[in-house]
Every structure is written in C-alpha cells, then in structure tokens.
Amino acid sequence: MTMNEDKKEDLKKKVDESWKEAVSKDKTAPSDPNTPEVPEMTFGLFISGLLMEALIALGDAEHPVTKKKELSVPHAKFIIETLAMLKDKTKNNLSKEENDSLEAVLYDLRMRFVQKAGK
Numbered sequence: 001m002t003m004n005e006d007k008k009e010d011l012k013k014k015v016d017e018s019w020k021e022a023v024s025k026d027k028t029a030p031s032d033p034n035t036p037e038v039p040e041m042t043f044g045l046f047i048s049g050l051l052m053e054a055l056i057a058l059g060d061a062e063h064p065v066t067k068k069k070e071l072s073v074p075h076a077k078f079i080i081e082t083l084a085m086l087k088d089k090t091k092n093n094l095s096k097e098e099n100d101s102l103e104a105v106l107y108d109l110r111m112r113f114v115q116k117a118g119k
Helices: 003-011 018-028 043-057 073-089 096-117
Strands: none
Touching: 043 073, 043 096, 073 096
C-alpha cells in the first residue's frame, strides 16, 4: 500500500446506522396504556392553554406544580399581550367562533388584570 492509499483508508467515513433500528423499534412498540392520548391541536385548544397560564399568573388558578395561587403581574401581562398579538396577526384568518372566543378570553383576562394589578 502506498502512502496515499493509507491516508484514503484513514479518511473513509464511518456511518453509525444503529439509530435507524432504534427509531424503527419506537414506531412499532405498543404505546403505554397509562399514557394519556394527546388531543389534536386546534386554535381553540392553544388559546385555552394560554388562558390557563394567564389564570395561574393572575392567581385565579393553582399552579400545577406548587399547588399554590400566586400573583405574577409581569407574567400575566406577557400572556395577555401574547394573546393580543395573536389576535392582530390572525385578523381575518379565524372562523367566527375562533375570533369570538379569542375576543372573549382577552376581555376577561384584561378585566381580571386591571382588578389584580390595581391592588
């Protein structure tokens, strides 16, 4: 073997393809019956999640980890502003039901925020 052939031999790529087998096993493995199914994501479900987060930040719902109701005005403000931004960015792209729901959520959260932040 020449010196160039030795270098070429050293430079050969080694591809680890064991990950393909692991992915294949994951796809065919039965799911755990104790694991709850994740619902299909919808705009309404997304807004509900933000609503819940805002209610927790406003101290109107228990934090799922601490089990305490604690007011976090900056966090609540951030979530409300996020919802307002979504309303602006999705203008004329939502169904009537989605738009009405988003407006109702924003109104409710803004009223709660004024009440809580004013204390």
